Amino acid sequence: MPDFTIETTYHLPVFRHRTYEADTLDEACRAAIEDDSWDIAEKDVDSSGAIHITGIWDGAHAAYAGPPLQIPPQFDEPVQRRARHFEILLGLLKILFDDVRAARSPSLDWFDRSAWAIARGEAILAGDADPEEPVNLPKPSHVLVTLQENRVRDAITAVLEVDPNFKGLTPEAVTDDEVHAACLSLVARMDFSDVVGNAEFQAALLAIRSTHRRLASD
Template identity: 70%
Template sequence: MPDFTIETTYHLPVFRHRTYAAATLEAACRAAVEDDNWDLAEKDYDSSGEVHITCVWEGAHSAYTGPSVQVPSQFDEAVQRRARHFEILLGLLKIFFDDAHAAQPPSLDWLARSAWEIARGEAILGNAPDPDKPVEPPKANHVLARLQEEQVRNAIAAVLEVDDNFRALSPTAVTDDDIHTACLTIATTMDVSGCFRQCRIPGSACGDPRSASSAPD
């Protein structure tokens, strides 16, 4: 069987106790961080980090001389693995937040990437290897109607101008809570069966919502 030279590593915390005089706690902490005098340092063996693999070479006794091979992801240091993944997930969250703010659906490419990163995150939490196959992205959503509360406020003034029934009501009298309650009422009581009856698949007429087509979100 083949030989591998493996470099294993663990981090050993070093600490010190020193007193700092400062105007604020933040200033004292900053002084402690910037202090480069470690003459009184002690090692904290009880808090040493996990053993992880930092490098692998093919062959016996071949450290830094033989060809190196990629370390299997599950043997990376877990805290670093999570930190790198956090940056990726934060980037994806920003993309989806911008899409939501612009009221536009995310692209299928980003959905597929997110599905893979979710599977990767679960693998990291389970100390398992990264998934090596594309993960099936979630199916597209189809929205028959969208009611956005932030758009209701903009429409209130126009409605009050043309509807005599609300002439005595001013736009400022309608609170955000009123809008939220009204939107919830509409969302829970609206009859969308007529929308299903109007849906058509090319080449056929269908009133069955299970076979209806609609514009993708």
């Protein structure tokens, strides 16, 4: 049976009580943060952090004697697992926000990664291992055209300036809801298959030419 040297750690809060004279609460807090004198510090044993693993080495009494082994995530410090997962969730939220702002549906890749992120968050709360990351994700897709509602408003202004059929109608009379509904209606009924197919063909030619140049230069 193999031996492992395990380093475990828990964080012990240290606190102090000191009075600061300041004009505002923010100034008092800043003075407390910048105060580097801890001669009256006390330990808060009752609020100590969870015991977690900070190092693993193969063999007996082998701490720092060789390269450490990877720590299984469920034995990492819980607060650090949550902090790292926050970055993942923030990234997914940014992607969703951009899609919603551009009136696009989230990609299949986003749904798969979000499902994994939810499962990972639940594992962190339960102290379990991370779930396996999704595999065989769809290849990235690329936005060819974006219908921007502010550009539609510019077009409304241009049309009303020259079209006598809408005499007396001002751009301000057209509501944001009407512009949004018109964009959705247009996207739903227009067929862009020819445009997309041509773009795919042109992209294929560019990729082939790039490969041809690369191989020719080897």
